[in-house]
Amino acid sequence: MSKETIGFIGVGLMGHGMAANILEKGYPLTVMGHRNREPVEDLKRRGAQEAETLAEIVEKSTIIFLCVTGSPQVEAMVRAADGLKNASRGTLIVDCSTSNPVSTILLAGELKEKGITLVDAPLGGTPQNAEAGTLQTMVGCSDEVFNRLQPILECWAAKITRFEHVGDGHKMKLINNFFAIGYGALYAEAFTLAQKAGISPKQVDEVIRNGRMDCGFYQTFTGYILEGNAESHKFSIRNALKDLLYLEALADSVGIENPLGNAAKNSLLGAVNAGRGDDYVTTLPEFIASRNDVKLKSAK
Numbered sequence: 001m002s003k004e005t006i007g008f009i010g011v012g013l014m015g016h017g018m019a020a021n022i023l024e025k026g027y028p029l030t031v032m033g034h035r036n037r038e039p040v041e042d043l044k045r046r047g048a049q050e051a052e053t054l055a056e057i058v059e060k061s062t063i064i065f066l067c068v069t070g071s072p073q074v075e076a077m078v079r080a081a082d083g084l085k086n087a088s089r090g091t092l093i094v095d096c097s098t099s100n101p102v103s104t105i106l107l108a109g110e111l112k113e114k115g116i117t118l119v120d121a122p123l124g125g126t127p128q129n130a131e132a133g134t135l136q137t138m139v140g141c142s143d144e145v146f147n148r149l150q151p152i153l154e155c156w157a158a159k160i161t162r163f164e165h166v167g168d169g170h171k172m173k174l175i176n177n178f179f180a181i182g183y184g185a186l187y188a189e190a191f192t193l194a195q196k197a198g199i200s201p202k203q204v205d206e207v208i209r210n211g212r213m214d215c216g217f218y219q220t221f222t223g224y225i226l227e228g229n230a231e232s233h234k235f236s237i238r239n240a241l242k243d244l245l246y247l248e249a250l251a252d253s254v255g256i257e258n259p260l261g262n263a264a265k266n267s268l269l270g271a272v273n274a275g276r277g278d279d280y281v282t283t284l285p286e287f288i289a290s291r292n293d294v295k296l297k298s299a300k
Contacts, residue, residue: 003027004152007051007061009077010097011039013234014123015067017130018096018156019043024133025155030060055082063092063152067123070242071103078107078118089115092149096121096137098177098239100246101170102253104140108166117145120166121153122173127234134158138176140169174250177243178261181281184221184240185264188285191225196294201225224282225296237284238277241268 008019009032016039023029029048034040044050051057054077057064064084066074074095078084084093093116095104101120108118124136136159139146146162153160163169194204205226208214223232244265251258271277271287279287289296 004062004148005060006030006152007057007064008032008048008067009054009057009064010034010067011043012036012067013127014096014130014135015039015065016043017127017132018065018067018135019048020046020131021133021156022152023047027152027155030057032057053082054080054084055086058084058087058091061087061091063094063149065094065096067096069239070097070246071100073097074099075103075107078111085111085114085116087114087116091116092119092145093117094119094121094149095170096123098122098173098243098246099170100249101167101174102249104170105167117141118166119145119149120169121149122169124159124173124176129158130156137161138163138169138172140164140166171250174243174247177240178247178264180217181240181244181268182260182264183217184281184284185267187218187221187225188267188288191222191285191296192289192292192294195289195296196292201296221282224280225285230280230282233280233282235281236277237268237271237279237281240281241265241272241277244268 005028006022007030008015011019011031011034019029019031020043023046030051031040031043031048032051040050068074074097095118104120111118119139119141121137121139129135133156135157137153137157138161140163191201191204195201205222220232223229244261247261248258248265251261267288271284274287276287285296
């Protein structure tokens with residue numbers, strides 16, 4: 001059997017490392033042009049081809065990876081007149097974005113009628129993990145599809161969890177991000193409250209670090225509060241808000257109350273409405289503090 005030919009759309013912070021590792025393992029790769037030319041040019045130097053249109057990606061690929069902002073972008077690329085819906089029967093489209101599972105399931109049904117399989121495989125990890133090939137992914141597909149896809153996933157993922165149904169990977173990703181963003185909103189409010197009450201961020205950290213409430217995400221998130229390192233988690237407040245809006249839609253679709261998700265969402269929404277949407281989510285404590293006339297002394 002001939003080797004799969006891979007298309008990749010979205011070679012940004014996460015996608016560049018994923019695509020580079022696919023190339024490293026010897027798979028033919030075609031990438032879609034990106035507004036940031038540096039990662040595209042780097043991949044071309046490594047042997048990738050560049051496509052200027054979706055039609056070119058479709059023509060050259062048996063498996064197409066998407067690593068874009070969210071469902072509106074995925075829907076547009078699939079449903080465009082020259083879009084991914086025109087792929088050959090048997091093509092796999094793998095959505096590695098954090099997408100709305102309600103949309104994912106609907107798109108999967110539309111594509112199935114054309115003999116095209118949509119797989120959701122959202123990501124866990126950082127751009128550094130992407131470059132190192134050590135991301136985590138949560139995959140929604142059948143055994144047969146997974147057996148075909150697994151070797152390519154293993155190019156860039158160290159931990160792969162398969163779910164039986166399409167859409168379940170995106171559901172799990174939203175739950176994962178609810179943990180992360182919810183903790184982030186909690187940290188922002190807790191550090192602000194502590195500072196207002198006369199307890200410095202360093203004093204809070206002395207109590208929390210290396211105790212039962214310490215964890216990797218706490219250390220990453222507090223990198224800004226304690227050290228002024230906004231890039232300790234390169235994920236924008238706007239994208240975090242998008243994920244919690246998707247979580248809200250998922251909760252509505254299954255009829256569950258979502259009060260904590262909505263509380264975290266509102267913290268992020270306030271920051272976006274204040275013009276902070278493009279800032280990294282690690283700076284949320286600074287925004288929450290400013291809303292309460294507090295300056296976090298350790299933040300630079």
